[in-house]
Amino acid sequence: MRRTTLLGAGLATVLAAVPLATLAPAQADRADRDGHGPGTRETVRFSTFNASLNRATAGGLAADLSTPDADTGAVRQAHKVAETIQRTRPDVLLVNEFDFDPEAVDLFRDNFLGVGHGDARPIAYPYAYVAPSNTGIPSGHDLNNNGSVGGGDDAFGFGLFPGQYGMVVYSRYPIDTDAVRTFQTFRWADMPGALLPDDPSTDAPADWYSPAELEDVRLSSKSHWDVPIEIGDETVHFLVSHPTPPTFDGPEDRNGLRNHDEIRFWADYVAPRAGRAAYVYDDEGRYGGLARGASFVIAGDQNADPADGDSVDSAIDQLLRHPRVRDPRPTSAGGAEAVDQGGANLGHEGDPALDTADFADGAPGNLRVDYVLPSKGTKVVGSGIFWPIDADPLYRLTGDYDPSRWPFTGVPTSDHRQVWVDLRY
Structure with a gap:
């Protein structure tokens, strides 16, 4: 995540956790699955x-998403985000840096994801979950x-108003909203x-x-959520965060x-030795x-690369080398090509095809920081990074960083790339 200076931000009242869930998808949507979706022995795309x-102020995201026809940089960016998601078509999706606002969750789903973009067809998500973030809470x-x-x-987490940089x-x-566990506090x-x-x-130490x-x-810094996803007769715990x-x-x-310790939290939470997570308590006590033996998928922008960047040594290895975690190592041709941006990229040790973020070329350069990591024993049938x-x-x-072309953010969508893994259940 690039932290930029945001002006005019205020403080908003933090709402209670609001899980959003609706009824089962319409028959037409069930038929439009691209090989994914409810059924038996199915392939499920986690992303x-x-x-x-x-956005810079509380309520700013909902304001942008409520005017999908507005010709502004913010609205154009949201449309490009939606088109990216429509082209990758994940079944279960974590969106990081989505300001906490239950209204915005529905607005993005209805006004952007639910509307086609060129030859990218609408995508329906009948279920969603959102809860407060520590960002911006004094x-x-x-x-x-x-x-x-x-x-x-x-x-409690960097932000200029409660919920800035949240997730959904x-x-x-x-x-299974009744079984969700959150660890915000x-x-x-x-x-x-x-x-x-x-x-x-x-x-004195520490x-x-x-x-x-x-x-x-x-x-x-935001929150950690254990979100149980019901796939046929199986429950898969979607373990999401954004250190x-x-x-x-x-x-x-x-x-x-x-x-390092935000990443360690999930490593302890899924540890095969039960005592390692005995200290963990959720927001319900x-x-x-x-x-x-429970199935899980750890997902999110972990802000840590195994070989390059500024993270504490071996921070992400706590997951990548975990005895219960599998690393599918998704790649992209665009990430491999982007090494020609030069700068810090020329001195990196990691494989650029694994990179998921197009950061400043001077420092830290492009990095692998976004992950979808299933539990061992889960069959992986595909993976990728949307980086053309x-x-x-x-x-x-995706583009390259160029404020003259994209003055709102400097890039068409985000300096991060969408990552996905196809799993067989």
């Missing part, structure tokens, strides 16, 4: 997309230690062996945050360390991790 559907503490309290850096799950399959200090940041100006602050500081970028801090590396090569007509949906 994650940091779509940059964040902590009441001076968390960046700059001598004053207030602003995005002092929120869309699904063609039923969501889990305290960072309650994780055994947490990598709490240290103030380098003192001799003292960036005061004891009073550690009573309140939350682990998740903080490991930058925008100082020598204490508070964001890098938090990113229930303890423990995922049941042994320059000569592809669909390159217009």
